[in-house]
Amino acid sequence: MGRHILHWACAAKKELNLNLLQLVLTLDPVAATRSDMNGHMPLHVLVSNRLIHVEALQLVLSAYSQAVDVIDASGQSPFHALCANESVNLAMLHALMDATSGHLSTCLRWLDDEKSSALHILCTNHRATSEMVQLVLQGYPASAQLVDVYGSTPFHYVCASPAVTVDLVWLFLDKCPAVCKLVDQRGKTPLHYICANPNVTPDLISIVFDAYPTSSQVMDHAMKLPVHYVIENAGIPSDMAYRLLANGSAYRLRYDIHEVPHTPHACITGYYNNTTASSVYCATDTALDSRTSQTVVLHYFSDRTTFQQLLSTLAQLDISVTDASTTTVALIDSFENARKRIRMADASPILDYCLVMEHPHTTVHDMLARTDPQTLITSLGQCVSHWHTTAGIAHGNITPRSIGYFQRSASGVFKLVPSLTSQCIAADMPRVHFPLMEPLYCAPEIAKALLTSPYAVPTLSSDMWQFGCTMYEVVTGVPLVTAIAPFSAMLPPEQLYHVIASLTDTVLGHILAPLPPDIRDMLSHLLQVDPTTRWTIDRVMGVAGVTMRLLHHPPPEDLKWSMRSRTNEHLELEAAIATLGLEVEQLTQGLLQAKTQLRHVELDRDALQRQLCELVDHLNVVLEEKEESRHLAAVAEAKRASLSSQLDTMVQMVISVIPLAQRVYGQSSDDYLAHAMADAAHATVKPAYALDRPGENSTSTLVGLLKEHVRRTLIAKGCIAKWSAATPPPFLEDHPFLEASHNDSSEPSSMYL
Structure with a gap:
C-alpha cells in the first residue's frame, strides 16, 4: 500500500x-x-x-x-x-x-x-x-x-x-x-x-x-x-x-414557470373593516404561456378576500375602455387551488389563489437612465388619468418599481402595475387595507396618518404626490426624500415618516430650484404639502410648456445629486462587477482543472518511481543470480577437470596393470580385470564362457574389452574422449595385444556390463 x-x-x-x-x-x-x-x-x-x-x-x-x-x-x-x-x-x-x-x-x-x-x-x-x-x-x-x-x-x-x-x-x-x-x-x-x-x-x-x-x-x-x-x-x-x-395544479401544464432561487414572497398584514388584522402571504413567479408564447407573471395569495378585491379592481379598470392595452395591465387568467408553497421562517403556507397578468419588459427603476421624461409624462399620464377619472381608483403605490414598460409591436407604453394598496374612491363595500410598500414616496398627509395608525387610505392627491416624486427621480436620478435627507433610506419607517411629515413648501422649493423652469413649474404644483392645492392628473396633462424642451434643458452640472451620472456610474460598476465575477468563475474552473492535472501527474510520477524501484530491485536480483551462476559454472568446470585428471590417472594405472595380470592369471586375466572393475563400478559381468570368442560374430581383445568396459562405467563420463585420443605409454608400444587392437579397433567390442 x-x-x-x-x-x-x-x-x-x-x-x-x-x-x-x-x-x-x-x-x-x-x-x-x-x-x-x-x-x-x-x-x-x-x-x-x-x-x-x-x-x-x-x-x-x-x-x-x-x-x-x-x-x-x-x-x-x-x-x-x-x-x-x-x-x-x-x-x-x-x-x-x-x-x-x-x-x-x-x-x-x-x-x-x-x-x-x-x-x-x-x-x-x-x-x-x-x-x-x-x-x-x-x-x-x-x-x-x-x-x-x-x-x-x-x-x-x-x-x-x-x-x-x-x-x-x-x-x-x-x-x-x-x-x-x-x-x-x-x-x-x-x-x-x-x-x-x-x-x-x-x-x-x-x-x-x-x-x-x-x-x-x-x-x-x-x-x-x-x-x-x-x-x-x-x-x-x-x-x-x-x-x-390527485390535487390540481393543472395550470402548470400551461405555464412553464421559470424556476429561480429565492422566489419573491412576503407576509403582509391586512386590516379588514378597519379593525381586524390578518396576515396575507403573497408570492410571484415568472412563466412562459404555452398558448401565446408570451412571458407572464403569476401573483399568488393565501387569502381569498384579498384575491377577490384585486380581481374586482382589475375588472373595474377594464370597464369603459376602448384600448385597454395602453392604460391597463392585461389580466390573462385567474384560478384557485394553485397550491403554491412558500417558506416563511418556520412555516410553509400554501397559496391557493393566483392571478396571471402580462409581464412588463422592464420597469422605470431598471431603465431610469434611459427614460425620457416627456414620454413618461405622456404615457403614464394617460394611465393615471384612466385610474383616477374613468375607474375612480387610487393606486396608492406609484413608484419607479411599480411603473412597468410594456413593449408593443411598434413602440412601448408605461402602465401602472396593480397593487394591494389600490382603493376604489366611491365604493361603500368593506375593503382590505394594506400598508404602503415604498415609504420613501408617501405623501406628507399619509405619513402623518401612519404615525398614529398602522395603515392609511390612499387618495387621488396622494397619488399625484407620488407621481411628482417619480418624475423628480427620473429627471434628477435620486428620490426626492433622499435629496432632502441623504441618509433617509437607512432610517426605520417610523423615523422616515417623521421626516416626510415635517416637509414644508420652502424646503421643497429649495430642492426644485436647480431644475429647468418648465419641469420645475410642474413639479412645484405636484409637490405641495397641502393636498388640496396639488394639481390633478388632468391639469398636468393639459398644462402648456411640457414639451421636448425638457431634453434641451438638463439639470445644472453643480446639482448635488445627478441622476444620469450616478446611474451610469452605478450601471458601469454593476457591469464591471458582473464581468469580474465571470472572470473569477472562469479562473476558478481553470485552477481546478490545473490542480486536477497536476495531482494526476504527481500520482503518475509516484507510480513510475515505484515501478523504477521495482525494476532496479529486479535487476539487482538478476545480476546476483548471474554472478552465482558464473560461480557455479566455474566450480563445475574445476570439478570436471579434477575428475578428468583422476580418470586419466586411473586408466593409466589400469593399463599398466594389464601385463602383470596376464602373467599372474594367464588366460583368466580378462575375467579378473573385468570382475575387479565391475566391483568398483557396482556392475555385473558375464562369465568367461559367455564372452564372445574370436572368429565368431566379432573379434575381441583385452584392450578392446578394457576400452568398452571403461566406456560403459560412470567414471568414464566426460573423460572417455580424452582417453581415447591419448597415445599409449612407451612400454606398451611393442605389446602384442596393442598391435591386435589396432587391427580390431573398427570392430565392436563384445564385452559389456
Whole structure:
C-alpha cells in the first residue's frame, strides 16, 4: 500500500492517540505531505477513520493545511471522505473549510470519478443534518444542481435518504427549485424517491409535489408513477396518497414557470373593516404561456378576500375602455387551488389563489437612465388619468418599481402595475387595507396618518404626490426624500415618516430650484404639502410648456445629486462587477482543472518511481543470480577437470596393470580385470564362457574389452574422449595385444556390463 508511519497512526482501529500523532509529526515534519500508492494522504486516512475527532483533525491540518485541496487516485478530496464518514459533525466540516480560509479553496468543487461532489456524498450519509448541508451549500451553491454519472442531483439522494427532513428539503427548494424537474438515468424524479421512502411523512411528499406537480405524471424505467410508490409505501395512508397526487395544479401544464432561487414572497398584514388584522402571504413567479408564447407573471395569495378585491379592481379598470392595452395591465387568467408553497421562517403556507397578468419588459427603476421624461409624462399620464377619472381608483403605490414598460409591436407604453394598496374612491363595500410598500414616496398627509395608525387610505392627491416624486427621480436620478435627507433610506419607517411629515413648501422649493423652469413649474404644483392645492392628473396633462424642451434643458452640472451620472456610474460598476465575477468563475474552473492535472501527474510520477524501484530491485536480483551462476559454472568446470585428471590417472594405472595380470592369471586375466572393475563400478559381468570368442560374430581383445568396459562405467563420463585420443605409454608400444587392437579397433567390442 505504500503507507508511511503517519498513515498507520491515522488509521488506528482502537483509539486515535494524539500523543503518537504529535510525536510522528515532530520527528518527521513533512510526514503529512506524503501519499501512499492510492494517492491517500494522512488527512484522507484520518477523515475516513470512524474514530476521528476534531482535535486530531486540527492537529494534522496544522501540519499541512493544503492537503484539503489534494485528491486521491479516484478523484476524491478529504472533504469527500469526511462527508462519507458516519462520525462527521458540523465542527469537523468547519475545521476543513477554515483550513483554507486564507486563500482560494477548491475543496468543495472537486468531482470524483463518478462526477460526485462532496454534497452528493454528504446527502447519502444518514447522519447528515440540515446544518451540515447548509454549510456546504453556502460554500458552493452551484453544487445543488450538479449531476453525477447516474444523472442524479444531491436532492435525489436527499429524497431517498432515511434522514430526510422538512428543513433539508426546503434547503434545496430555496436554493434551486429546478432540481424537482430533473430525471435521472433510471427515469426517476425526486418525487419518485421520496414517495418510495418509508421514513417520510405525507407533508414531505406534499412539499416536493407542490414544488413541481407535473412530476407526478413522469413514468420511470420500471413503468411506475410516483403514485405507485406511494401505494406501495406502508408508511403513507392510501387515502392521503390519492389526495396528495390527485390535487390540481393543472395550470402548470400551461405555464412553464421559470424556476429561480429565492422566489419573491412576503407576509403582509391586512386590516379588514378597519379593525381586524390578518396576515396575507403573497408570492410571484415568472412563466412562459404555452398558448401565446408570451412571458407572464403569476401573483399568488393565501387569502381569498384579498384575491377577490384585486380581481374586482382589475375588472373595474377594464370597464369603459376602448384600448385597454395602453392604460391597463392585461389580466390573462385567474384560478384557485394553485397550491403554491412558500417558506416563511418556520412555516410553509400554501397559496391557493393566483392571478396571471402580462409581464412588463422592464420597469422605470431598471431603465431610469434611459427614460425620457416627456414620454413618461405622456404615457403614464394617460394611465393615471384612466385610474383616477374613468375607474375612480387610487393606486396608492406609484413608484419607479411599480411603473412597468410594456413593449408593443411598434413602440412601448408605461402602465401602472396593480397593487394591494389600490382603493376604489366611491365604493361603500368593506375593503382590505394594506400598508404602503415604498415609504420613501408617501405623501406628507399619509405619513402623518401612519404615525398614529398602522395603515392609511390612499387618495387621488396622494397619488399625484407620488407621481411628482417619480418624475423628480427620473429627471434628477435620486428620490426626492433622499435629496432632502441623504441618509433617509437607512432610517426605520417610523423615523422616515417623521421626516416626510415635517416637509414644508420652502424646503421643497429649495430642492426644485436647480431644475429647468418648465419641469420645475410642474413639479412645484405636484409637490405641495397641502393636498388640496396639488394639481390633478388632468391639469398636468393639459398644462402648456411640457414639451421636448425638457431634453434641451438638463439639470445644472453643480446639482448635488445627478441622476444620469450616478446611474451610469452605478450601471458601469454593476457591469464591471458582473464581468469580474465571470472572470473569477472562469479562473476558478481553470485552477481546478490545473490542480486536477497536476495531482494526476504527481500520482503518475509516484507510480513510475515505484515501478523504477521495482525494476532496479529486479535487476539487482538478476545480476546476483548471474554472478552465482558464473560461480557455479566455474566450480563445475574445476570439478570436471579434477575428475578428468583422476580418470586419466586411473586408466593409466589400469593399463599398466594389464601385463602383470596376464602373467599372474594367464588366460583368466580378462575375467579378473573385468570382475575387479565391475566391483568398483557396482556392475555385473558375464562369465568367461559367455564372452564372445574370436572368429565368431566379432573379434575381441583385452584392450578392446578394457576400452568398452571403461566406456560403459560412470567414471568414464566426460573423460572417455580424452582417453581415447591419448597415445599409449612407451612400454606398451611393442605389446602384442596393442598391435591386435589396432587391427580390431573398427570392430565392436563384445564385452559389456
